[in-house]
Amino acid sequence: MSVAMAQQRIRIVVAKPGLDGHDRGAKVVARALRDAGFEVIYTGLHQTPEMIVNAAIQEDADAIGLSILSGAHMTLFPRVMELLRERRAGDIVVFAGGIIPEGDIAPLKAAGISEIFTPGTSLEAIVTWVRDHVRPRGVPA
Amino acid sequence: MSNDERRKDFTTLSGLPVKRLYRSADLADVDYDRDLGAPGGYPFTRGIHPAMYRSRLWTMRQFAGFGAPEDTNRRFHYLLEHGQTGLSVAFDMPTLMGRDADHPLALGEVGREGVAVSSLADMEVLLRGLPLDRTTTSMTINAPANVVLAMYVVAAEKAGFPRQALGGTAQTDMLKEFIAQKEWIVPPQPSMRLIQDMLVFGTRELPRWNVISISGYHIREAGATAVQELAFTLADGIAYVQAGIDAGLEVDAFAPRLSFFFDCHVDFFEEVAKFRAARRMWARIMRERFGAKDPRSWWLRFHTQTAGVSLTAQQPMNNVVRTTLQALAAVLGGTQSLHTNSLDETYALPTEEAVRLALRTQQIIAHETGVADTVDPLGGAFFVESLTNTMESAAGAYIRRIDELGGMVRAVEAGYPQREIAEASYAFQQQLERREKVIVGVNEFVVPEEQPIPILRIDPQVERRQIERLREVRTNRDARRVEQTLAALRQATEQGDNTMERVIDCVKAYATLGEICDVFRAVYGEYREPAII
Numbered sequence: 001m002s003v004a005m006a007q008q009r010i011r012i013v014v015a016k017p018g019l020d021g022h023d024r025g026a027k028v029v030a031r032a033l034r035d036a037g038f039e040v041i042y043t044g045l046h047q048t049p050e051m052i053v054n055a056a057i058q059e060d061a062d063a064i065g066l067s068i069l070s071g072a073h074m075t076l077f078p079r080v081m082e083l084l085r086e087r088r089a090g091d092i093v094v095f096a097g098g099i100i101p102e103g104d105i106a107p108l109k110a111a112g113i114s115e116i117f118t119p120g121t122s123l124e125a126i127v128t129w130v131r132d133h134v135r136p137r138g139v140p141a
Numbered sequence: 142m143s144n145d146e147r148r149k150d151f152t153t154l155s156g157l158p159v160k161r162l163y164r165s166a167d168l169a170d171v172d173y174d175r176d177l178g179a180p181g182g183y184p185f186t187r188g189i190h191p192a193m194y195r196s197r198l199w200t201m202r203q204f205a206g207f208g209a210p211e212d213t214n215r216r217f218h219y220l221l222e223h224g225q226t227g228l229s230v231a232f233d234m235p236t237l238m239g240r241d242a243d244h245p246l247a248l249g250e251v252g253r254e255g256v257a258v259s260s261l262a263d264m265e266v267l268l269r270g271l272p273l274d275r276t277t278t279s280m281t282i283n284a285p286a287n288v289v290l291a292m293y294v295v296a297a298e299k300a301g302f303p304r305q306a307l308g309g310t311a312q313t314d315m316l317k318e319f320i321a322q323k324e325w326i327v328p329p330q331p332s333m334r335l336i337q338d339m340l341v342f343g344t345r346e347l348p349r350w351n352v353i354s355i356s357g358y359h360i361r362e363a364g365a366t367a368v369q370e371l372a373f374t375l376a377d378g379i380a381y382v383q384a385g386i387d388a389g390l391e392v393d394a395f396a397p398r399l400s401f402f403f404d405c406h407v408d409f410f411e412e413v414a415k416f417r418a419a420r421r422m423w424a425r426i427m428r429e430r431f432g433a434k435d436p437r438s439w440w441l442r443f444h445t446q447t448a449g450v451s452l453t454a455q456q457p458m459n460n461v462v463r464t465t466l467q468a469l470a471a472v473l474g475g476t477q478s479l480h481t482n483s484l485d486e487t488y489a490l491p492t493e494e495a496v497r498l499a500l501r502t503q504q505i506i507a508h509e510t511g512v513a514d515t516v517d518p519l520g521g522a523f524f525v526e527s528l529t530n531t532m533e534s535a536a537g538a539y540i541r542r543i544d545e546l547g548g549m550v551r552a553v554e555a556g557y558p559q560r561e562i563a564e565a566s567y568a569f570q571q572q573l574e575r576r577e578k579v580i581v582g583v584n585e586f587v588v589p590e591e592q593p594i595p596i597l598r599i600d601p602q603v604e605r606r607q608i609e610r611l612r613e614v615r616t617n618r619d620a621r622r623v624e625q626t627l628a629a630l631r632q633a634t635e636q637g638d639n640t641m642e643r644v645i646d647c648v649k650a651y652a653t654l655g656e657i658c659d660v661f662r663a664v665y666g667e668y669r670e671p672a673i674i
Contacts, residue, residue: 014674018234018249018250019234019235019237019238019240019246019247019250019324020234020250020254021318021321021322021323021324022323022362022363023323023363024362024363024364024450024566027563027566027567027673027674028364028566028567028570030674031563031567031674032567032570034674040674042672042674043672044669044670044671044672045323045670045672046238046246046323048245048246048248069254070234070250070253070254071250071253071254071489071490071599072234072248072249072250072253073249074249074601075248075249076248076249079248079249099487099488099489101488101489101596102488102593103593118454119453119454119487120453120454120455120580120582120583122573122574122584123570123571123574124574
């Protein structure tokens with residue numbers, strides 16, 4: 001299968017958990033992923049972890065991109081991971097970005113977040129990471 | 142000397158073309174009296190006061206708010222002790238959305254990005270011991286601004302400060318929330334209706350209060366260009382002035398108490414030109430479009446915050462330099478008050494040390510550099526005047542487009558400014574990727590390993606303690622009075638009466654923020670944004 005065909009099948013839910021309205025980053029990343037050939041579903045703002053996990057399952061997503069800038073990441077990111085496992089969707093790849101202090105990255109990765117992108121990350125770096133790490137669910141990476 | 146240039150095109154941060162040299166011919170159309178005027182004289186391009194900072198420096202107003210009300214109250218006392226001259230309250234996300242600390246949507250958010258205020262009890266702690274008759278308080282609160290203003294008035298009155306003595310601002314700018322900041326409760330039209338209630342109440346009851354702070358800051362931070370920030374902010378202002386007139390107020394009765402709030406980004410001259418153009422445009426809008434006669438209605442008075450979005454997580458000490466340049470542009474642009482960001486804000490809310498350095502930055506500009514000793518020192522510079530004209534004409538074109546769409550409320554409902562901003566922010570990010578724009582330490586001059594800096598940690602116990610206090614409030618209050626005042630508010634809302642005094646009754650009865658906002662949610666419905674990417 002060509003790279004382009006594999007990419008077309010990859011579906012990514014970009015989501016804003018929590019209450020902050022800082023959506024510039026989420027939207028720019030969503031658009032860059034779309035321009036790079038992925039199918040992108042943007043949830044809009046003010047999503048609970050439950051809403052995000054529901055959206056990902058309904059949309060048959062292969063990956064979820066979370067963005068948060070309010071400081072609630074240590075509560076909300078692990079909650080998303082917990083719900084995914086409860087719903088037997090723990091194989092959905094989750095990556096995240098936002099205002100996330102260095103010291104929080106290791107515990108978030110331990111909770112199951114595959115990658116954390118901090119401010120200043122280039123779109124190219126995010127797109128490349130997704131290409132390298134996300135496969136259609138059920139297909140071994 | 143070679144005539145070759147470093148680049149093919151030179152543009153401002155917002156993409157406006159910049160020529161090699163500006164000359165008197167570039168100002169051929171400028172009429173000094175008509176377009177600049179003396180400082181303190183129409184159209185106020187050179188400043189709203191004749192002597193500007195020679196008579197009074199700008200207000201140094203650092204935005205602060207985190208954790209429990211006790212934490213923020215302590216930070217306010219600290220800032221006043223270090224020479225800050227005004228207060229500015231940041232509320233946490235649940236408060237901004239009109240939700241109590243124990244609401245499921247508040248999970249993990251309580252006290253994180255501002256102070257948590259769920260009831261009058263929290264507001265009383267927040268304001269404890271502060272000289273509310275001598276300092277002015279700015280509150281960044283919008284969707285539930287009516288409730289939080291009511292809490293402020295009631296808490297101040299209980300502490301012995303009459304409402305006539307209270308000076309400050311509640312932001313109350315919902316249009317920019319729908320456009321950019323995205324903390325809302327009810328849809329745009331009922332939001333405007335509640336703002337009308339506040340305009341009428343503020344005009345009659347709070348003679349020293351600025352009823353709306355029309356804000357471009359969040360619009361810019363969401364990715365808008367300087368031109369878009371200027372245009373959308375003034376278009377929002379036009380909508381509020383019209384709303385006040387439609388509510389039966391004389392324009393000169395409330396327009397002098399509208400203030401503005403702008404971003405100051407890092408493109409130095411573009412920002413100075415933006416502020417100068419803003420003053421001139423607003424003066425003309427108020428006099429020519431609305432027929433205002435009081436010169437104070439023509440004044441565009443504004444607060445500035447340096448651009449949070451320009452700060453970098455990489456080599457964070459560089460942020461001190463960025464903030465200094467931005468603060469200088471704001472001062473040369475004639476700001477009335479200023480917040481300087483702290484170097485650590487791409488990681489967390491600032492530490493006390495970082496905030497003090499940010500405040501010291503302003504004090505150095507004010508007291509050491511001499512830039513505050515003459516009025517509008519950049520006025521008359523060929524480039525600055527030319528760029529001021531360019532900003533005005535580009536922003537004017539946007540305002541005409543918004544008028545054609547039926548005004549800003551309609552434009553927001555149609556998603557017009559939201560789409561324009563999304564386009565601009567994506568285009569800018571692509572310029573960064575191509576290195577057409579340079580951010581030092583991010584896409585150029587990168588270092589591989591960096592030393593971590595100290596950051597502020599919010600105690601995770603804050604959320605639990607806030608929820609406990611809220612439960613205590615609910616247990617100790619007179620439940621029947623709460624029920625009655627909420628029912629009276631619901632009735633006033635349904636009948637279209639002014640809701641402000643009813644909100645005050647609810648607050649006095651210790652009805653919570655969430656309970657009061659639930660009344661508006663029940664009557665008007667909740668806003669849901671169409672997701673635009």
